Amino acid sequence: MTITTETRPGSAAVRNRRQSIQRSLIILVVITVLAAFAPALLPESSQTIAVRVLIFAIMAIGWNLMSGYGGMFSFGHAAFFGIGAYTDVYLLEHFGLSPWISLVVGAMLAALVAICIGYLAFRYKLRSAYFALATFAFAEMLRLLATNTSWVNGTTGFHVPLLPDNSWSMLQFAANAPQYYYIGLALVVICLLITMFYLRSRTGIHTVAVRDNEDAADALGVNVMRVKLTTMALSAAITSVAGMFYAQYFMFVDPDIAFGQAQSVQAIAPAVIGGVATLWGPLVGALILGPLSDLTAGWLRDPPAFLEFLSGRGGLDVVLYSILLIVIALVLPKGIVGSIRDWWKRR
Numbered sequence: 204m205t206i207t208t209e210t211r212p213g214s215a216a217v218r219n220r221r222q223s224i225q226r227s228l229i230i231l232v233v234i235t236v237l238a239a240f241a242p243a244l245l246p247e248s249s250q251t252i253a254v255r256v257l258i259f260a261i262m263a264i265g266w267n268l269m270s271g272y273g274g275m276f277s278f279g280h281a282a283f284f285g286i287g288a289y290t291d292v293y294l295l296e297h298f299g300l301s302p303w304i305s306l307v308v309g310a311m312l313a314a315l316v317a318i319c320i321g322y323l324a325f326r327y328k329l330r331s332a333y334f335a336l337a338t339f340a341f342a343e344m345l346r347l348l349a350t351n352t353s354w355v356n357g358t359t360g361f362h363v364p365l366l367p368d369n370s371w372s373m374l375q376f377a378a379n380a381p382q383y384y385y386i387g388l389a390l391v392v393i394c395l396l397i398t399m400f401y402l403r404s405r406t407g408i409h410t411v412a413v414r415d416n417e418d419a420a421d422a423l424g425v426n427v428m429r430v431k432l433t434t435m436a437l438s439a440a441i442t443s444v445a446g447m448f449y450a451q452y453f454m455f456v457d458p459d460i461a462f463g464q465a466q467s468v469q470a471i472a473p474a475v476i477g478g479v480a481t482l483w484g485p486l487v488g489a490l491i492l493g494p495l496s497d498l499t500a501g502w503l504r505d506p507p508a509f510l511e512f513l514s515g516r517g518g519l520d521v522v523l524y525s526i527l528l529i530v531i532a533l534v535l536p537k538g539i540v541g542s543i544r545d546w547w548k549r550r
Contacts, residue, residue: 214459220403227399228481234486235392242381249462250379256452256493257387263473263485264394269438270471271480272402274333274414275321279338280470282320282345283313283439285461287446289349292361292456295373303373306447310440317439321432322461339467346462360457363450364490374451383452390448391486394441399482401437410434453480476531487539495523 221335225301241253270276285408290309294300295539300308333549349355411429414418421427451457459468473488535542 212439224403228272228485231395231399235388237386238388239533242384242449246377248383250384252494252497253384254387255496256453256489257384257391257494258449259473259489260391260486261387261448262442262470262476263489264391264398265438265440265442265445267474267479267481267485268398268401269435271474271484271535272407272414273410273434273438275435276335277338277438278464278467278471279340279342280438280442280465281462281466282338282342282377283317283442284446284449284466285342285349286313286316286346286439286471287443288450288456288461289355289361289446290443291447291450292363293355296361296364301372302447302451303372306444309443312441313439314436314513317435318432321435325428325431340463342462342464342467346458349462358457359448360384361459362457363454365454367510387448387452390444394444395486397441397483399435402482406430406433415507422541429528472528476527476538476540477540478540478544481538481544483541484540486539491527499523512536513539 236489244251245253262280265283266277266280287306288313291302291305294305294308295302320338320341324334329337350358363375366373366375369380369382371382374386383385402411409420409425410433411425412425413430415425417427420430446461469492474485475488476484476489476491477486478484498524531538537545
């Protein structure tokens with residue numbers, strides 16, 4: 204009853220949602236304008252870091268929609284990332300299709316796979332840790348399948364064919380070209396807009412309701428299965444976009460890169476650090492974690508005197524990820540954005 208009443212035009216809930224969308228749009232415009240100046244301010248060597256931040260942000264936005272707002276914790280989002288990456292390079296190498304077409308095909312394929320995974324998981328009532336393990340197992344299955352399948356080149360993977368000239372249609376430019384950054388920024392903005400309007404739609408409201416109390420939502424007439432599958436499909440589609448963009452920028456993909464658990468961690472960590480179930484949390488987390496691998500690589504190459512024991516050691520970025528996650532969990536259990544939001548409300 205309550206859900207139906209709140210969605211009537213002119214109701215207080217509808218007005219509040221409209222005001223919330225307006226505020227979010229203003230913030231997004233400000234962030235986009237400020238971010239547009241980054242290529243002019245950053246040295247050329249930092250362009251790769253900036254693009255990595257954008258890829259992390261897209262992955263985290265996709266994961267946050269499903270696991271933060273939807274309450275369906277996934278530890279296998281590498282599956283959707285890999286589907287996007289492999290769809291892009293396969294269609295490009297074998298059929299010469301534009302990456303923009305591959306983006307749509309990969310998103311649709313990832314959404315279909317997510318619906319299949321979700322239907323089987325929910326059909327057999329897998330929840331919490333069991334659902335997370337199911338997503339992990341599926342991503343590993345895809346990695347092993349790609350490793351042992353010749354028509355996707357097995358462990359060799361794919362190299363994106365090089366073009367002699369810049370091409371917007373084929374999404375290929377010179378190394379560290381600012382076009383990559385602006386395309387990545389546009390993709391992040393689009394993904395944020397999709398998330399923003401989805402969460403304020405009827406299905407998005409039902410998604411949060413199902414997360415908070417599935418039995419109560421079901422009693423009020425919400426189609427729980429449909430809502431969950433819709434959220435999973437949209438989350439997978441967004442994550443596949445990150446895979447396509449990754450493949451086009453780094454121009455190489457193999458099973459470990461596409462479906463490895465490192466990709467799942469890179470989708471989870473920014474959202475957790477920035478703030479799960481917050482619109483801006485994934486973006487804040489990506490801004491923190493994006494430069495981390497380059498920072499740690501610099502420490503390992505030429506560490507300061509008090510860190511000489513780190514020289515030549517690997518895996519420091521993973522250690523820092525772990526430390527950050529532990530500190531955030533202890534000090535800011537709702538992440539940076541979530542904790543700031545709660546502090547502001549108390550004020």
